[in-house]
Amino acid sequence: MTHSEKHRSHRIGWLRAAVLGANDGIVSTASLIIGFAAANAGLENILLAGVAGLVAGAMSMAAGEYVSVSSQSDTEHADIALEKRSLDEDYDSELAELADIYEARGLDAELAKQVAEGLMAHDALGAHVRDDIGIPDNNSAQPIQAAFFSAVTFSVGAALPLLIAYLGPPQQLILPVAAASLIFLALLGALAARAGGASMMKGALRVTFWGAFAMLLTAAVGQLFGVTA
Incomplete structure (x- = not known):
C-alpha cells in the first residue's frame, strides 16, 4: 500500500x-x-x-x-550569507552545531553526527538554512x-x-x-x-x-x- x-x-x-x-x-x-x-x-x-x-x-x-x-x-538573505561565511571559515564548528540540533530533537549523539555529516556532504548550506536558520525550502519570502x-x-x-x-x-x-x-x-x-x-x-x-x-x-x-x- x-x-x-x-x-x-x-x-x-x-x-x-x-x-x-x-x-x-x-x-x-x-x-x-x-x-x-x-x-x-x-x-x-x-x-x-x-x-x-x-x-x-x-x-x-x-x-x-x-x-x-x-x-x-x-x-533571510542576510542570514543565509552569514551562514555561508561561517561554513567557509569554520566548517567543523558548523558541523557540530548541526549535530547538536539533531541531538536536541531526539537522536543519540553518534547518529546525530552521522546525519549532520551526510546532509552537509550533500548540501551544507541548505541543511543549515533549513535546520539552523529555520527557512523551509518551499516557504521563502x-x-x-x-x-x-x-x-x-x-x-x-x-x-x-x-x-x-x-x-x-x-x-x-x-x-x-x-x-x-x-x-x-x-x-x-x-x-x-x-x-x-x-x-x-x-x-x-x-x-x-x-x-x-x-x-x-x-x-x-x-x-x-x-x-x-
Whole structure:
C-alpha cells in the first residue's frame, strides 16, 4: 500500500496574501459604501468613494505587502550569507552545531553526527538554512508574488460590494450591500479554510464576524456625521 499525504503548507505565502487582500477589499469597500449611505450621500458620491477606495486600497495593499515581505526577504538573505561565511571559515564548528540540533530533537549523539555529516556532504548550506536558520525550502519570502496576489484579490473583493451598490436601489443601499458582503466574506473564509485544510465553518464565521463589526462601526460613524438628504 502506498501512503500519500496532501500537505498544504507550501500555499501559506500566496494564500495569506490572497485572503488578506480579498477580505480587506470586501470589508473596506463595503464599509465605505455603508458609511456614505448612512450619511445620506448621493449615489454618485457613494460610487465615486467606492472606486477611489478600490484603487487606493489595491495600491496600498500591493505596496505594503511588497515592502513588508521584501524586509523579510532581506533578513533571510542576510542570514543565509552569514551562514555561508561561517561554513567557509569554520566548517567543523558548523558541523557540530548541526549535530547538536539533531541531538536536541531526539537522536543519540553518534547518529546525530552521522546525519549532520551526510546532509552537509550533500548540501551544507541548505541543511543549515533549513535546520539552523529555520527557512523551509518551499516557504521563502516572495515580495512580488505577495504584492500581486494582494492587489488583484483586493480589487476583486472591492468590486463585489461596488457592483451591488451600482445595481441596488439608490435609496436603500445599506441592507443589500451589507448582506451581500457578509455572504461574500463567509464564502471567502470557507474557501480559504478549505485551501488551507482547516475548518470551513470556523473560517467563515471568523471573517464574517469581523466584517460585520467593521460595517456596523462605519455605519454608526456615517450616521453620526451624516448630512440632511
